[in-house]
Amino acid sequence: MLFTEISFQIGSGTPPLTRTDLATKLYMLASSYAFEEEFIRRDNSRIQGNGDLQEVFEDLKIRLEDKFDVTAEQRVTIRCTAQDMIFQKDRTSFCQLFVEVMAVLRRDKAALKMTNIFDLPGREKRLQSVVKKVTSSVRNAYRQDIRDSITGTEVKSLKAFTFDAAVKYKRGGPGEKADPVLAIHNAILVCCQVLI
DSSP, rough: OHHHHHHHHTTTHHHHHHOOOOOOHHHHHHHHHHHHHHHHHHHHHHHHOOOOHHHHHHHHHHHHHHHHOOOOHHHHHHHHHHHHHTTTTTTOTTTTHHHHHHHHHHTTTTTOTTTTTTTTHHHHHHHEEEEEEEHHHHHHHHHHHHHHHHHHHHOOOOHHHHHHHHHHSSSSOOOOOOHHHHHHHHHHHHHHHHHH
């Protein structure tokens, strides 16, 4: 049936419908047909499976890859790891600290809550950028602490510097007894005024 025939049949009752009533009834009929068509489409897609849904999720995953950033908790973890590693008593190399921090993060990704980053190249690249910035910041802070301990207004004894640095950099703090090897390591760094 054509639209004009349908509208003639709807409007030809006794008493005849006004144009406004006719338009309202036609609109309601069209809405119910559209509603029914939507139900049929949903049922068909449900029967066919979730292929379309999987494609949507893949598309969202790709789009979110560009918007990814390291969380605040992950940044704190990176900083704590870098500070603990820079304060090791056998550390002689400071410039490539970020490489070692990345290795620790990769090795302990589950414990350090980094599983959402590794094995995704875009996220790993973003993490590496953040790790470089954080380790550079930690390295500069350590260098400034060494400098400030021997010059300026905050000159400290070796024992006081080692304790303060352990509080600031070492995970778990200085411990109950001072480590003499750590004090010797700090003495070498202070005496040489190593520019880390």
